[in-house]
Every structure is written in structure tokens, then in C-alpha cells.
Amino acid sequence: MLELLELIKPLPFQTITIAALLVVTMPVIVFLMLLFLGHKIKHADWLATCTMFLSFLISLIVFKHVWWGETVHSRFDWISLGSLFNGHVPIRFTLGLRIDKLSALMLVMVTFISTLVHLYSQEYMKGDRQYVRYFAYLNTFTASMLGIVVADNLFVIFMFWELVGLTSYLLIGFWYQKNAAIKASKKAFLMNRIGDLGFLVGLMIFWAQFGSLDLDALYQLMKHSFIQHGQWMVQYTANGHLMTHTLHTGWLTVAGIGIFCGCIGKSAQFPLQIWLPDAMEGPTPVSALIHAATMVAAGVFLLARVFVLLDVDTTIFIAVIGCISAFSGAYAAVSQFDIKKILAYSTISQLGYMVMGMGVGAYDASLFHLLTHAFFKAGLFLCVGAVIHAMHQLQHHLAEKGTELHFDTQNVHLMGGLRKAMPKTFILYLVLSWAAMGLPFSSGFLSKDAILVGVWAWAEVMAQQGNWFFYLIPIVAFATAFITAFYMGRQLFIVFMGEFRLEKIYSEAKGALHHVHDASLKMLLPLAILAFLSIGFLYSFNPFETSDAWFMNAITIPQSLANQLTPDLQSQIAAAVTRLHFNGMVLSVLVASLGLFLAYVRYGRANKVSVKTLSVSPYSMAQKLSTNNFYLDSLYQKFGVNAMLSIANFMAWIDVKVIDKTVNFIAIINVVVANIVAWFDSAVVDGSVGAVVYVSGRIGVMTQSFQSGKIQSYFIFVFSILLLFLAIILLM
């Protein structure tokens, strides 16, 4: 029998956990320093960057110990909140750090990408009025993500989760003078809150069932819980008292889906993905950070954390949602013309792959994709940032030359042919997008291929019971791989190939291409590092054999503890993965190449992408759906926002008509009562006091008349009173 207090007993601190704690707290300290003393610190940017780099170095040490060693876990009692059962069972919250291979890897990845983004931002944000505040936010944003990574407790994860939400809000709305940025940050915040509500529900269910949210305790208790007559039961002792908790099995699914809702919000999955494209209003390095290492990765990381607690129904739900997101994101990316939005939709799609991978049990592949995607997507965003930066400088340059041109620096229609002007950026972009397309010899190919094969194997095993519906998911996944290559190819060709369309559209800008230059070394260096990390050979010597990758060998799929997904099913899937591996790889190479080829046919040849073809918009229904992201925004506006607004208006009406009226009525009654009391006060209370005063006054006046000061009158009084006494004595 498991003893709950034993499961959550304090564990001593070790060198490694203290090091991990340092990794998390150093950026927080720098954040506070920059926030309160920012104007006094001379090199705030370098302080932030170096701290992040130091964090990265310490996380490397942590990584080295944990990756080739074992999981470290330190914990202490945090809050005791009374007790249950006449004081026998204490309610105890614990707090601690748990570093396993996954979190060690995430620590390294997050701090590494954050360092690069810091370095890049120094150039990109140069001259911004809120330069120091930017770095302060960037630090705390990273710190919140690191908190999620090292926490040993779902509740603490939830707290850092909310912090990530808050800091992303601050960063997306960083340029608060821009109305669009404010709107986007609000949207991101609210959309995340919707998902977090589900997360909270999931936490409550697990708490009700297990009495603790500590991950290790949850794993142990989940292992010992069982399903009986449709009831989800668990028995354990707490302080020696036997506890039996029973819930309907449906609640297990609800808890899983609830926690997944948090992931839907943070990782921008269908149907809450609409905040991500709008989040492009923030500075581009922030987008790189959000899209690669921190915010959206948190959702997938959370799924990995609770992976063993999910039951089959939940995993199917997760796979379907991931599949829908992957497809809709890729589809919407096809006809965007904002250079950043293409990548934003691409992120939704790639995260859809990871979530789908989690859903089908391809745990290792999904995390592998998280890692590779972090590198190539961060790189892509920084590349695009370099392009936008160059366009900005061009605009600036033209203005100095006397041609005031106001054009959208993010519009791909105005770009083209940048290959010649920015050769270094072009090569790096080529490498990075090669990975994004999932073409061979890239990191993206390895990880995406692993997910695709996993999905296919899962569908085959699940469909054994005669349910062909499961095959839809791999079909859509492969179709998405095709679209992915297509839209990445489209971006590549439109931006870097063909003619510089700005010159064609604005005749004043003739010869402007000569003034477009590669960015400085500070910006190119992070790019080069990220591009280097997107090369497939770094992960596997055989570029076609994903299972050779060191990552896949180090991270093993944990045994699911929710009893319905039997070990049998997992081993069947594993067997199917091995069997289907070659077919899957060939198919994925085929679809990706086909996508790239089609993109070349449509956009790659110079005459195809002229000013004319891009500016004319004979939109078909399919294109409209893509451009507007399936009209999800309008749908939310219509059924979400407007409904909320009308409810709010109704509430306002009730407020004014009912509550205010009641309050006013009560106020009137109060005034009347007060008037009566005031009258009583002045008439009766004051009156009686006045009467007493009047009487004593009169007595005073009367008696003072005796004190005339005339000695003879005193004499008369004395004498008459003497006579009076004599008379009384005589008469008696």
C-alpha cells in the first residue's frame, strides 16, 4: 500500500538541483535589477545577455550530469493547509525541482536560444526607447519557461505557466503605442486563459483523486490505480489512514483533456490558435523566442510531463486536435503575404505535428521535433527579422535620399530577388527552410519523419478493430507535409528569387536593391549557429535512419500508466513503427519534394511571380479560406466576442436598471429615515437638553440678582433670614 506522506516527503538539495535553481533565478534577479535600477546600469543589454549565457553554461553542467546520470529530485514542504479526517490526514503542498533527461535538455535548449535571441535583439532593438525594459521582459519570460521545465509539481508548473502567459502578454504588447499590438496581446492573454481554465479543471480532478500534484507521486499513484466496473479507483494510505477514492472513468478522460486544454491554449492548437498569428505584432526576436523555445514549447512539454497519465480516449482526442491544427495551420500559411505570418501559421502546423505525435504515443519523436523545430524556427524568425530589418533600413535610406515611401516592410509582395543583396542571409535561410520543409539531410526531416511514421503505425494498430477512420490522421499528416514544403518553398522563392518588386511597384525606388545589405555580425552569428544546428548529421550519422539519432536513443517512450492503453498496444505500435519506417520515409521525402517542386513551378520562375500575378487577387473560395485562416477570427468575433459583448451589455442594463434602481431606492429610504432621525434629534434630544440649559440659565439669572454687590441688601437678607429662623423656632 502506498503511503502518501512517504511519496511527498522532503528530499535533500543536491548540487545539481541547486545549479538548476540558479539557472532559473539568475534571470529573475537580472529582471528585478533592470526593472528598478535599469536607468543606472550602463550596459543593461550585455548584463541580460551574459546572465543568460551564464545560465546556459550552468545548464550545460546540469545536462551533462543528468543525461548520462540519473534523474535528480529535490523537494521541500511548502504549504500545509489544515487537515482532513479529524486532523489525521494533513493537506500538504510541496515544492521542488525535478531534473530528468527531458528537462535537462529543455534547460539547455531554452537558455541557448534565449541567449542567441538576446544577442540578436541588441542589434534589432537598437535605439528603441524602451530598450532596457525589453531586456528585462525577455529575461523574465525565459525564467518563467525555465520554471515550468524544472518544476516537480503540476501546481507549480501551472504557476509558471501563468507567468509565461503574463510575460508573453507584456512582450507581445511591447510596442504599446501600436493599437494592433495592444489588441494582439489582449487576444493572446484571453485565449490562453480559456485553455488554462481546462488545465485548472484537470489539476482539480487529479488533486481530488490523488491528494497531491507532485509528478512522481502522481506517477506512482496512477500506477496503483485501477479501473473496476467503469469506476476509476485508487487506494493509498495517508498518515496511516486508508484512503479510497473512486471516480467515474469519464473523469480520467476529462482530467486528461482538461490538462490538454492548457496545451491547446499555450501551444496554439485548434481551436485556440488564432492568437499566434496576431502575436506577430511583438518585436521579431520575441516572436522567435515564443515560437521556438519558450511559450509554445511549454504546451508540448506539459503533454510530455503528463503523458503517462493520459488514457486512450484522451490520446485520440489529442491526436485529432493536433492533426486538425497541423493541417489548418499549413493551409492558412499558403496564401499569407505577411512574411512573419507565414512563419506563425507554420508554427501552428509544426506544433500540431508535435501534439499529434504525443497523441499517437510517438513521445520521443514528438520531443525530438520540439528540439529541432526550436532551432530551425528560431533561426527562420531571426532570418526574417534580418530581412525586415533590411527593408526598414532601406525605407530609412530612401527617406534620407528624399523619397518618402511608406510601404509595409513585412509584405512579401514587395520583396523578391533579395538573394543577390543578402547572400549570407539567403544561404542561412535556405538551410533553415530546408529543415522546415522536412527534406533529407536536415534535422527537421529526421524528427518529422519519426512523427509521420509513428502516426501511420498508430493508425494501423488502432484500425485493426475495423475502424478505418483512424487512417484519416496519417493521410492528413502526409498531406500537411506536402503543404508545408509548398508554403516554405513559396516563401523562399517569393522573398529571395525573381525580381525586386518594390522597384517595379514604386518607380521612385528604382535601384533600391543596391541599398539592401546583409545584417551585421551580431545578427548573423545567432543565425549561423541555429542554421548549423539544423543540419541532420548532428543528430544522426545516417541521415535516413531516424532511429539512429542520439536523441531517439536517449529518450525512451515511458510506459503509459492509465490502464486502458495496454502495454500490448504500445509494443504493437513500436513493432509497426519498425515495419513502416522505410515506407514512411520514402513517402515523406516524396510529398515534401513534390511540394517544393510545385512551389517552384508556381513561384520559382521569374516570369510567374511578377507584380501583376501577386497584386491581382482573383480569390477562389479555397484561397479565401486560407488567407483568412478558415474565418476563425470572424467566427470568434461573431459567436465569442459579440456574444460576450451582448451578455456584458445585458449585464450593464441589469446593473443600471435593477441594481442601481434598488440601490437608489434603498438610498432614498435611508435619506427619509435619516431626516426623521434628524428631526427627532433636533426636536426631542436637543430640545430636552435646551430645556435643561434654559432652566439652569433662569435659575442662574435669578440667583445672581441676590449678588448685587450692595452690602446693605446682604444685610437685609441676613437679617430677614435670621428673623425667619427665629419665627420658625418660636412657632415650633
Next chain:
Amino acid sequence: MITLHHYLLISALLFCIGLFAVITKRNAIMMLMGIELMLNAANINLVVFSKFDAQMLQGQMFALFVIVVAASEAAVGLAIILRVYGLFKTANLDEIDQLKH
């Protein structure tokens, strides 16, 4: 035949005259004289009672004592009046009402 009643009537008359003077006279000295009259009325009483009780001379002794005291009282009273006059430049009792309420 002169009886005790006649003496007492004279004494009462003298006392009343003295009282009248004390109450009505404006001048402080006149008031002091009224007091003297009242004292002497009392002396008459003492002497008369002594006369009709021959064995005891207490009344006469007491009258002598009153005369002595009255003399010193007059001296003190006149001194006070002089001081009052010095302060207020008048001996008119109606104008000396500083002590009223």
C-alpha cells in the same frame, strides 16, 4: 412705675432706629453709627436685665465688655472705611458694588 417692659421697649426702639440707619443710610459712616446704636440697644438690655436681677452683675460686666469691643470695632470699621474711601474716592455704599456677581 417704670417696668422691665418700658426698658425693653426703649431698647427695641433704639435697635430698630439703628437697624433703620444701617439699612437706609447711603454713607458708610452713618451705617457705622447705626451699628453703634444697635450695640447700645443690646447694652441697655444687658444692663436692664442686670438691674432686675440684683445679685448678679454679669449683665453690667458684659455691657462694659461690649463697649470695649464696640470701641475697637469702630476703630477697625473707620479704618476700613478710610481705605475704601482711598480706593474708590467715595464713601457712598451704593457706588461700592464691585463684589456683585
